[in-house]
Amino acid sequence: MTTVLQVVGLTLTTFGVSFLLIAALGVWRLPDVLSRLHALTKADSAGLALIALGAACLKGRPDSLLVLGLCVVLVALSGVTIGHLIARAHLSEGDLE
Amino acid sequence: MSLAFDILLAFGVVFTAAAALGTHDRVASIAGFVVTGLLVALSLVRLGAPDVALAEAAIGAGLTGALLLRSAWRLKPAESRVSPAIDRIIVALIAVCLSGALAWAVYTAPGAALYPALVSERLAESGVTNPVTAVLLNFRAWDTLLEIAVLFVALILVRIVAPAHPQPVVLGELMLPFARIVVPMCAFLAGHLLWQGASVPGGAFQAGAILAGGLLVLMLGGFAVLTPRLLSWGMMVALLGLAVFAVAALSTEALTGTLLLYPDGAAKIWILMIEAVLTLSIAAMLCLLFCGMPRRPLNDV
Amino acid sequence: MTSELIYICAGSGLVGLAFYRLATCRDMLLRVLSLNVLAVGIAILFLASARNAGMTDAVPQAFILTGIVVLVAVTAALLALAEQIDSQRDE
Amino acid sequence: MILNFLAFCTLVATLAALPRLIIGPTAADRIIAAQLAGTGTVATLIVLGTADKTPALFDAALVFATLAAVSGLAFVALQRTRL
Structure with a gap:
């Protein structure tokens, strides 16, 4: 049972980390603001959620589960809100400046 | 592997600080400073000081960043008169000597912890x-x-x-x-x-x-x-x-x-x-x- | 000991960088930023030297904690003064 | 061992967005890069906390996540006051 959990946890964490790496690459290389924003929000919600899920599998303690869940909610929420605000400003004024 | 982690982290800290201080774009320098603060907090965790790391993340990166942003648009950029090259070279030399001396002094200091x-x-x-x-x-x-x-x-x-x-x-x-x-x-x-x-x-x-x-x-x-x-x-x-x-x-x-x-x-x-x-x-x-x-x-x- | 050496190098690098910027830059905001970087560099140096045998000394940690809080107060005061100077210059 | 390697990769991901922070060209790009670096540090702390068997790092990750939200908001909100 524990080995199964460990394998699952490691796999999930690896997926999450590769998500983050691809998102960073996207933010670096994609051509315009909106497509970079797209890369960012994926990393914020999916990448971190996968990493936290993997960490929860590897740790398996209820108190760290709570903390990890709150982390994911906060980061996803701030990613959504900041992304929305940036996109709104970008579309209405051409740019934030 | 953890040595490679430390080296990359230390490099990242110095690199982001240089990026923050090296540009005249206000948003770039403040964003660079905030990221420096986060990376410094991470290296403080690695140095075994999580209390300080929490304070640095909350105050150094979060609140100082907000303070600087508040003032960023109110302060006029100084006239972009650059100091002469010779001055900058001398200052750079002094800075390098200072860093070297500091690193050497801290590293060779007697480690008897009291x-x-x-x-x-x-x-x-x-x-x-x-x-x-x-x-x-x-x-x-x-x-x-x-x-x-x-x-x-x-x-x-x-x-x-x-x-x-x-x-x-x-x-x-x-x-x-x-x-x-x-x-x-x-x-x-x-x-x-x-x-x-x-x-x-x-x-x-x-x-x-x-x-x-x-x-x-x-x-x-x-x-x-x-x-x-x-x-x-x-x-x-x-x-x-x-x-x-x-x-x-x-x-x-x-x-x-x-x-x-x-x-x-x-x-x-x-x-x-x-x-x-x-x-x-x-x-x-x-x-x-x-x-x-x-x-x-x-x-x- | 090697990982401490790495962080000592990073800390002294930050101090040198901040010193260079403080001496060559006329922009108020960048000067305040340099001061912050200087303080952070010193914090890293202090804590890296306070670490031995896997344990970090609590007294330097308390010092640096105090220093960080005082630093944000100093930053706020400096920025308020700088804003005041700039608005006086306008008039 | 694998976890240490994963922590290293997360740090690489955190630093990989930084060129965007420097070259910009608009303020929005820089804020995006800073936000991604914030997420990256939270992820690094989580992976490190799993590797080191110290759950105190998860608390630190939570503090980082909260502050990332606050400073991201400050970037957007104070950016617009100049308009």
Whole structure:
């Protein structure tokens, strides 16, 4: 049972980390603001959620589960809100400046 | 592998700091500084100082970044007159020598640590089990009292100078759910850090900074209107921390004959009381430092 | 000991960088930023030297914690003064 | 061992967005890069906390996540005051 959990946890964490790496690459290389924003929000919600899920599998303690869940909610929420605000400003004024 | 991690992290810290200081674009330098703060906090975790890392992440990266952003558009960029090349080369040489000398001096300094033995020897009587909290609020509580006084002096200076308030802006309908989740989270996390500060990393400063972050969200989202009445209440709360700490110092003097030597067995209660008030007061001070004070007409003062 | 050496190098690098910027830059905001970087560099140096045998000394940690809080107050005061200077210059 | 390697990769991901922070060209790009670096540090702390068997790092990750939200909001909100 524990080995199964460990394998699952490691796999999930690896997926999450590769998500983050691809998102960073996207933010670096994609051509315009909106497509970079797209890369960012994926990393914020999916990448971190996968990493936290993997960490929860590897740790398996209820108190760290709570903390990890709150982390994911906060980061996803701030990613959504900041992304929305940036996109709104970008579309209405051409740019934030 | 962990050595490679450390090397990359150290490189990242210096690189982002250079990027932050090397550009004249305001947003780039402040964003670079915020990321530097985050990476520094990460390296402090690696150096085994999680208490400091929490404070650095909350204050160094979060609140200082907000402060700098507030001022970024109010300060005019200086005339872009560059100092002559020869000057810059000389300064660069001095800076390199300074860094080298500093690194060499710190690395070769005799490593006989004096304090860990003393701290761990007296930790049992301090009332808390986190050595950093024990040093801050028991062994060297006098320093912490003076530190709060320093914060208050800075607050008075800001009040005299009276920079303009940051104007709240309309940020759209997603702000309300954002604030509804983030602000209670900040309050909850502040309480958690305050309570656990007695045994594991955390404490009044970190909790106060997190609480101030929550208040900042309220202000920036336009949910809190900065009336003079609210600001003077904030000033009262800010003063309360200093006052309670000073009264505690005097009453310990009366009870035990020594300034800030807590009565036997009750140290934990005293420390927690002081820390709880300090948390509120630090949060109020940091907020007031951010939003500034109203400028009053001269005859009103 | 090697990982401490790495962080000592990073800390002293930050100090040198901040010193260079403080000496060559006229922009107020960048000067305040340099001061912050300087303080952070010193914090890293201090903590890296306070670490031995896997344990970090609590007394320097408390010092640096105090220093960080005082630093944000100093930053706020400096920025308020700088804003005041700039607005006086306008008039 | 694998976890240490994963922590290293997360740090690489954190630093990989930084060129965007420097070259910009608009303020929005820089804020996006800073936000991604914030997420990256939270992820690094989580992976490190799993590797080192110290759950105290998860608390630190939570503090980082909260502050990332606050400073991201400050970037957007104070950016617009100049308009």
